[in-house]
Amino acid sequence: MAWKHGGxxxxxxxxxxxxxxxxxxxxxxxxxxxxxxVKMPGKQYMALGFVK
Structure with missing residues (x-):
């Protein structure tokens, strides 16, 4: 699973x-x-955190 963040x-x-x-x-x-x-692990209950 991949997630794209930008903009x-x-x-x-x-x-x-x-x-x-x-x-x-x-x-x-x-x-x-x-x-x-960002390549995410292929597991349930995962999240991404972003801190400025």
């Missing part, structure tokens, strides 16, 4: 995290800016 009107960096709500873990993907494709 911010500002040129800010966003800290991106994959959140496993079942196992209660958070994996940081680092800072991203602009358009990116």
């Amino acid at each position: 911010q009107s500002d040129d800010a960096d966003y800290k991106v995290e994959v959140i496993d709500t079942w196992n209660m873990t958070v994996t940081s993907l680092g800072a991203m800016r602009g358009f990116h494709q």
